[in-house]
Amino acid sequence: MQLMYEDDSSALEEPPLPTPTDMKDFQFPYNPYPIQQDFMSHLYETIEQRKIGVFESPTGTGKSLSLICGSLKWLQDHARRYDGTVAPGAKSAVASNGSDEPDWILAYDAELKRKNQKDALTTYREELEARIRRVREQEEKERRASVKHWRKKQRLSSSKDADGPTAPLSIDSDSEFVLEEYHSDNEGESEGSGGLKPKVTMPDDVADNLSKEVKDLMRRLQEQEHQSISPTASGHRQYFDEENLEPDEPKIYYASRTHSQLTQFLHEVRKTAWAANLRAVPLGSRANLCINQEVRKLGSVQRMNERCLEMQKAGTKLEDRCPHLPTKDKSRMLDFRDHTLARIRDIEDLVELGQKLNACPYYGTRRSIRPAQLVTLPYHLLLHLPSRASLGLTLRNHIVLVDEAHNLPDTVSAVHTCRVPLRVVVLAREQLEQYLARYKARLKGRNMVYIRQILGVLRGVERLVGKWVKERKEKEGDKMVTAGWFVKEAGVDHLNLFKIEKWLRSSQVARKLNGFVGKVQQEQQTQQQSNPSSNTTTPSGVSPLSQVESFLTALTHAETDGRVIMCAGDPADEEPYIKYILLNPANAFRDVVDDARSVVLAGGTMEPVAALLDHLFPYVPPDRVSHFSCGHVIPPGNLVALAVAEGPSGIPLEFTFDKRGDVKLVSELGQTVVNLCRLIPDGVVCFFASYAYLEQVTRLWEGKGGVLERIGTRKKVFREPRQASEVEQTLREYAQSIDASPPGSPSGGALLLCVVGGKMSEGINFSDQLGRGVIMIGLPFANLGSAELAEKMRHVQERPGAALNAAKEYYENLCMRAVNQSIGRAIRHRNDYAVIVLLDRRFCGPHMRAKLPGWINERVEECTRFGKVVGMVAGFFKKWRVQEDGDAIEG
Numbered sequence: 001m002q003l004m005y006e007d008d009s010s011a012l013e014e015p016p017l018p019t020p021t022d023m024k025d026f027q028f029p030y031n032p033y034p035i036q037q038d039f040m041s042h043l044y045e046t047i048e049q050r051k052i053g054v055f056e057s058p059t060g061t062g063k064s065l066s067l068i069c070g071s072l073k074w075l076q077d078h079a080r081r082y083d084g085t086v087a088p089g090a091k092s093a094v095a096s097n098g099s100d101e102p103d104w105i106l107a108y109d110a111e112l113k114r115k116n117q118k119d120a121l122t123t124y125r126e127e128l129e130a131r132i133r134r135v136r137e138q139e140e141k142e143r144r145a146s147v148k149h150w151r152k153k154q155r156l157s158s159s160k161d162a163d164g165p166t167a168p169l170s171i172d173s174d175s176e177f178v179l180e181e182y183h184s185d186n187e188g189e190s191e192g193s194g195g196l197k198p199k200v201t202m203p204d205d206v207a208d209n210l211s212k213e214v215k216d217l218m219r220r221l222q223e224q225e226h227q228s229i230s231p232t233a234s235g236h237r238q239y240f241d242e243e244n245l246e247p248d249e250p251k252i253y254y255a256s257r258t259h260s261q262l263t264q265f266l267h268e269v270r271k272t273a274w275a276a277n278l279r280a281v282p283l284g285s286r287a288n289l290c291i292n293q294e295v296r297k298l299g300s301v302q303r304m305n306e307r308c309l310e311m312q313k314a315g316t317k318l319e320d321r322c323p324h325l326p327t328k329d330k331s332r333m334l335d336f337r338d339h340t341l342a343r344i345r346d347i348e349d350l351v352e353l354g355q356k357l358n359a360c361p362y363y364g365t366r367r368s369i370r371p372a373q374l375v376t377l378p379y380h381l382l383l384h385l386p387s388r389a390s391l392g393l394t395l396r397n398h399i400v401l402v403d404e405a406h407n408l409p410d411t412v413s414a415v416h417t418c419r420v421p422l423r424v425v426v427l428a429r430e431q432l433e434q435y436l437a438r439y440k441a442r443l444k445g446r447n448m449v450y451i452r453q454i455l456g457v458l459r460g461v462e463r464l465v466g467k468w469v470k471e472r473k474e475k476e477g478d479k480m481v482t483a484g485w486f487v488k489e490a491g492v493d494h495l496n497l498f499k500i501e502k503w504l505r506s507s508q509v510a511r512k513l514n515g516f517v518g519k520v521q522q523e524q525q526t527q528q529q530s531n532p533s534s535n536t537t538t539p540s541g542v543s544p545l546s547q548v549e550s551f552l553t554a555l556t557h558a559e560t561d562g563r564v565i566m567c568a569g570d571p572a573d574e575e576p577y578i579k580y581i582l583l584n585p586a587n588a589f590r591d592v593v594d595d596a597r598s599v600v601l602a603g604g605t606m607e608p609v610a611a612l613l614d615h616l617f618p619y620v621p622p623d624r625v626s627h628f629s630c631g632h633v634i635p636p637g638n639l640v641a642l643a644v645a646e647g648p649s650g651i652p653l654e655f656t657f658d659k660r661g662d663v664k665l666v667s668e669l670g671q672t673v674v675n676l677c678r679l680i681p682d683g684v685v686c687f688f689a690s691y692a693y694l695e696q697v698t699r700l701w702e703g704k705g706g707v708l709e710r711i712g713t714r715k716k717v718f719r720e721p722r723q724a725s726e727v728e729q730t731l732r733e734y735a736q737s738i739d740a741s742p743p744g745s746p747s748g749g750a751l752l753l754c755v756v757g758g759k760m761s762e763g764i765n766f767s768d769q770l771g772r773g774v775i776m777i778g779l780p781f782a783n784l785g786s787a788e789l790a791e792k793m794r795h796v797q798e799r800p801g802a803a804l805n806a807a808k809e810y811y812e813n814l815c816m817r818a819v820n821q822s823i824g825r826a827i828r829h830r831n832d833y834a835v836i837v838l839l840d841r842r843f844c845g846p847h848m849r850a851k852l853p854g855w856i857n858e859r860v861e862e863c864t865r866f867g868k869v870v871g872m873v874a875g876f877f878k879k880w881r882v883q884e885d886g887d888a889i890e891g
C-alpha cells in the first residue's frame with residue numbers, strides 16, 4: 001500500500017501551473033539559446049498537460065540539459081502545486097460516490113482525509129530530508145577533512161566479501177523445492193498478490209525508517225487508499241502497491257539505450273543547480289550492481305540472478321546467504337539508500353558505495369526508487385513489464401522520458417521477441433516430469449493442475465515442431481503462423497495461457513525446478529564418484545523452463561500483434577527453434593502510456609515523426625500529442641549537404657541492389673571518393689549499406705594503382721572491424737592518424753570505411769577533425785527477402801485505416817532512419833563544421849529528402865553534375881582555412 005498524493009486521483013482537477021516566462025527559473029547552467037528556451041517551455045507544457053511529447057533536438061544543441069531543466073522545474077512546481085490550497089474538485093469527487101450522507105458531511109470527510117494525507121506526507125518528507133541532509137553534511141565534512149590533510153580522495157577499496165568464499169549451495173532437504181500452496185485463480189484478485197497470500201504488513205526496514213506519527217497516519221490511511229486505487233486498463237496497476245508503504249514520490253523516469261548514455265546524463269545533471277537537492281538513483285541489472293565476487297564470476301546475468309535468488313530463499317542458513325544483503329541489520333540498507341539519494345551518483349559510484357557500506361547496491365537502489373525524484377534506467381527495464389514488476393516499479397502518474405528514441409518501435413518489438421531452441425523445450429518437459437514424479441504426493445490443488453497443464457503445452461509444442469521439421473520438404477523455408485494457429489495445432493487451445501503465465505510468474509517454478517535439477521545432478525555425481533567433495537558445484541545453469549516461460553508470455557499478446565516462426569535451422573550448425581516476433585509495438589508500449597502522466601520521446605532526429613506516432617500511438621488522439629522540433633545551433637555556414645546524382649565521369653550514381661555489382665559503377669564510386677578525399681581535410685567517414693557491399697567494393701578497389709592506393713597517398717584508410725573487440729583499436733589508430741597530420745590539410749588525415757547500422761553508426765562521436773566529411777553510399781534498404789520484414793510490412797499495410805502505400809513508407813522510413821543516424825555522427829557542437837555527401841540520385845527530389853532531419857534537409861544542394869560538388873566542397877573548406885588562419889594570427 002502506498003500513501004496517496006494530492007494529485008493521485010485523476011478525478012481531482014489540478015490547479016494549473018503556468019509555464020515559467022522567466023528563463024532563470026529553469027536554472028539552465030549557461031545562458032540558454034532561444035531553441036533551448038523553447039525546448040524547456042514546450043517540455044514543461046507537455047508534462048503539465050499530460051501529453052505525449054516528441055522532442056527533436058540535434059546533438060550538440062544541449063538536449064540533455066534542456067530535458068533536465070525543463071522537467072525538474074515542472075517537478076518542483078508540481079510539488080508546490082497544492083501548497084496552501086484546497087484541491088478543487090475534491091468535493092465533487094467525493095460527493096459523487098453515491099452515499100446518502102449530506103454533502104457538507106462528505107465534504108468535511110474529504111477535507112479531513114486530505115489534510116491527514118498532507119500531514120503524513122509533510123512529516124514523512126521532513127524526516128527523509130533530515131536523514132539525507134545528515135548524510136550530505138557528513139560527506140561534506142569528510143571531503144573537507146580530506147582536502148585539509150592533502151589527501152587525495154581515496155578510491156574506496158574493493159572490500160572482500162565479508163565471509164570469504166561463498167559456500168556451496170546448501171540443500172538440506174527436498175522441502176525447499178516444493179511449491180507454496182497456490183490460493184486462488186480469482187479473476188478479481190489483484191495482480192500484486194499473484195494468487196499467493198497477499199502480504200499487507202509493513203516491511204520492517206521501511207517501518208524502521210518512519211516515525212511513529214507517520215506510521216500511525218499511514219496505517220489509518222491504508223484502507224481508504226486501498227479502496228481508491230482501481231486497476232488500470234492493463235490490469236497491472238497494483239503490482240507492488242501492497243508491498244511498500246513508503247510514498248511513491250512524483251518522479252521522472254529517464255531511459256536511454258546504454259549505460260554510458262545514462263551515466264553521461266547523470267553527469268549532465270550534476271552540472272545544474274538542481275543537483276544540490278535532487279534525490280536521484282540509477283538502476284541497473286545485477287551484472288552492473290552485484291558486489292558479491294563469487295556471484296559475479298558466474299558471468300551471465302541469468303545465472304547471477306538465479307544464484308542471488310537461491311541465496312535468499314526461505315530456510316537458507318545464514319552462512320549461505322549473501323553477506324551484502326542483511327536480513328536483520330536493516331539499517332545498513334537504509335544507510336545505503338540515504339547515501340544514494342544524498343548526491344547524484346552513477347552506477348560505478350554505487351558499486352563503490354556498496355563495497356564501503358557492505359550493502360548490496362542492486363537491492364539498495366530498489367529501496368531508493370520510491371523516495372527518488374529522478375530514476376535513470378536502461379530501455380529493457382522500462383519497456384518490459386515483468387522487468388518493471390521485478391523492480392517493484394510503477395509508472396503511475398510519473399513522467400517518462402525516453403532518450404535516443406528514434407528507434408523506439410523497433411526496440412519495443414525487440415524487447416518482446418524471444419527465441420527458444422526445440423532442445424530447450426524438450427529439456428524443460430523432461431525436468432518437469434522428473435519434478436512431478438518426485439513431488440507428486442506433496443503437490444497440492446492448483447499447483448498440480450498447472451504443472452500438468454504446462455507439461456501438456458510443452459508436449460504439444462514439441463510434437464508440433466518435431467512433426468513439422470520431419471515432414472517439411474527439402475529447401476522449404478521457415479513457417480510463420482499466428483499464435484492462435486500455433487496454440488491450436490499444438491492441441492492446447494483449450495488451456496488458459498494467461499492463467500498459466502500468471503502462475504508461472506507467481507510460483508517461481510522455473511527457479512525451484514532449476515534448484516531441484518541441480519540437486520538431482522549432485523546426487524547422481526555423488527553416487528558415481530568416490531570423492532563427493534569434488535562434486536559440489538552450484539547448479540546455476542539457465543533454467544530451460546524460464547526460457548519457455550518468456551515464449552508463453554509472448555503468446556498472450558493479442559493475436560494480430562505478433563507471429564510465431566518455426567525454423568528447422570541449418571543442419572550444419574543450427575538446431576530447430578521457435579521464435580515469437582512482435583509486429584505491433586503499440587499495444588506493448590501502451591502500459592507505459594496508460595500509467596504515466598506524460599511520456600516524452602526525445603532524440604537528435606525523430607523523423608519521420610508521423611510514422612513514429614502511427615506505429616507507437618495509433619490510439620492517442622492527435623491533440624494529446626505535442627511535437628517539438630528545433631534546428632541546429634550551428635550557423636548556416638557550418639554545414640554543406642550535397643545530394644549527388646552522378647560521378648566525375650558522368651555515370652549516374654544509383655546503388656540499387658541489382659546495380660551494386662556493376663564494375664563501372666564501383667569504379668565511378670572509387671573516383672568519386674578519391675576526389676572527395678582530396679578536397680576534405682582531416683577525417684572522412686564513409687558509410688556502405690552492408691558489410692558484404694563494403695567487402696565487395698574494397699576488393700575491386702585493391703591492387704596497384706587502385707582506388708585504395710590512390711586514397712592512401714593522402715589519407716590512411718581504415719575499415720570497420722567485424723569484431724566489436726577491435727573497434728576501439730581501429731578508432732584509436734584512426735584518430736592518431738588524423739592527429740599526426742597538419743590540421744586542415746587535405747593531404748593528410750584518414751578515411752574510415754564503415755557500415756550503416758554497424759558499430760560506428762550509433763553512439764560514436766566524429767566531431768571536429770574526426771569527421772570533416774561524411775559520405776553515404778546509396779540507400780541502405782533492408783533485405784526484402786526477409787520473411788520477418790515481409791510479415792511486418794504486411795501487418796503495417798493491413799492495419800485499419802492504413803494508407804495505400806503504408807508498407808512502402810514503412811520500408812523507406814526504416815532505411816532513412818538508418819541514414820539519419822549515420823550522417824548525424826558529424827557536427828556535434830555549435831562550432832563544429834563538416835560536409836555531408838549523399839551519393840545516390842534517389843536522394844535528389846523532395847520525397848526522400850523530406851525524411852532527412854529538417855536542419856539537414858534545408859541545407860541540401862542537389863548536384864546533377866559532379867563539378868558542382870567539387871566547387872562547393874573546395875569553397876567550403878577554403879573559407880574555413882582562411883578563417884582559422886586568421887583566428888590563429890589574431891590569437
Ligand code: SF4
Nearest residue numbers: 290291308322325360
Ligand atoms: S544480494 Fe546483491 S550482492 Fe548479493 S548476490 Fe544478490 S545482487 Fe549480488
